[in-house]
Amino acid sequence: MLSLTSAEITQFIGTFWWPFCRLMGAFVMMPFLGHVHIPATVRILLAFMMAALLGPTLPPPPQVDPVSLAAVWLVTEQILIGFMLALFLTLMIHVMTLLGAMMSMQMGLAMALVNDPGSGSSEPILGQMFLMYGTLLFLALDGHLVAIGVVVDSFHLWPVGQGIFALPLMGLVERFAWMFGAAFMLALPAVLAMLVVNLTFGVLNRSAPSLNIFSLGFPMAMIMGLLCVLLSFSGLPTRYSDICLQALQSMYEFIGGTP
Template sequence: MGAFIVMPFLSSNYIPVKIRLLFAMLLSALVAPILPPVPAVDAISIGAALLAVEQLLVGFMLALFLLIMISVMTKMGAMMSMQMGLAMAIMNDPANGNSNPILGQWFLLYGTLLFLALDGHLVAIGVIVDSFYLWPIGMGIFELPLMGLVERVGWLFAAAFMLALPAIVAMLMVNLTFGVLSKSAPSLNVFALGFPMSMLMGLLCVFFSFSGLASRYSDICLDALSSMHQFIGG
C-alpha cells in the first residue's frame, strides 16, 4: 500500500481506494507463501505497528523512484511551454489536485502509457516483491541508501533538461531571429508576428521531438527501475 500511494497510474484518484486496497490484499495473499519468515511479533503490539510503518515507508520510497521518473515528462513539458509562450496556459487536473502546463499534461499521459506499454508496472511490482528477499522485514530504513533517493531529484531536472534541450535551442534561435528583426526594422510589430510564429515553431518542435522520445524515455524507465532495484541491495 505504501507503494500504491505514489506509484504512477495506480496512485491516480481515478482508481478507487477500495480497488487499490483489494489489489494490495490480493498481491499480499499471492506472495505471502513464498516470502521469507516474518519476525515473530504479537499482531496487536507496538512492535507489529512499527514493522507495518517500516514496510509502508519502504514501499513509499521505492515508488518514489517511479514518481520521479514520470515527473521527468511533466518537467519537460513545462520547460518547452516556457519557451513557446504557453507558460500561462495552465490546465487544472481534478484527479491529482494540481495545475500543470498543457504540454506537461500531454507528455505525462504519453509517458504513463509508454511505461505501461513497456510492462514497467509489472517490473516495478516484481521489484517490490523482491524487496522482501533483498531487504527482509525488520531491517529498518536507516541503513538504506537514502542519499541515492535524494540525488534522484537532481537527476529529474537533468533528464528533463536533456529531453527538452533540442526544442529549447530551436526556440532560442527563433527568439534571436525576431530580436534581430526588431532591431533592424523597428517599425515592424514584432510582438504581433513573433508570438504566433513562436507558438507555431514550438508545436513543430514538439512534433519532431516525438520521433526519438520513445527510445530515450525507455532508457530513463530502465534507469529508474534499475535504481529502484539497487536501492534495496539488488
C-alpha cells in the same frame, strides 16, 4: 481438535499483514495505480491478493506483538519502504511533466494551464500531454509489471524487520536532481531551437523597428514551438525508454539488488 498458540496465530497473521503494508504503500504512490481515478478498493484488494499469494513463499516474519508499539513501527517501516520504491517511478513520470513545462515556457504557453484533479494543482497543457504520453509508454513497455516484480523481490532482498535507516536514502534524494537533469536533456533541442527563433526576432526588431515584432513574433514562436514538439516525438520513445530502464534499475539497487 486444532489448537494454535498465540505465537503461531501472530506469526500466521504477520505472514500476510507485513507484505500487505509494503504493497499498499507502493500502490498508493505508484504511477497509474496510485492515481486518484483508481478507487482505493481496487488497490486494497490487489495488495491483499498479492500478499496472500506471496506470504507462504517469503522468509518467516519477526515475532512481534500485534498490539505493541514495535508492531506500529514495523507497519510504518513497511509502508515507507513501499512508498520510497514507488517514488522512483513517480519521479520518472514527472520527467515528462517538466519536459512539457520547459517547452511551454519557451513557446509562450506557460499561461495555458489545466487543473489536475490528481495532484490538486494547475499544470501546463503541454505538460499534461507529455505526462499522458509517458504513462502510456511506460505501460506499453510493461514497466508496471517490472515495477511490481521489483516490489516482490524486495521481500527477499530486504526482508521484513531489517529496518529502514540502512537503506541508501541519499540515493533516493539524488533522484530529484536526476529528474530535473533528465527533463532538461530531453528539452534541450527544443529550447535551443526556440532560442534561435527568439534571437532572430530580436535582431529583426533592431534592424526594422517599424515592424510590430510582438504581434508577429508570438504566432511564429507558437508555430515553431509546435514544430519542435512534433520533431521531439520522433526520438522521444527511445530516450524515454532509457530513462524508464534507469529508474527501474535504481529502484532495484535501492533494496540491495545487483545490476
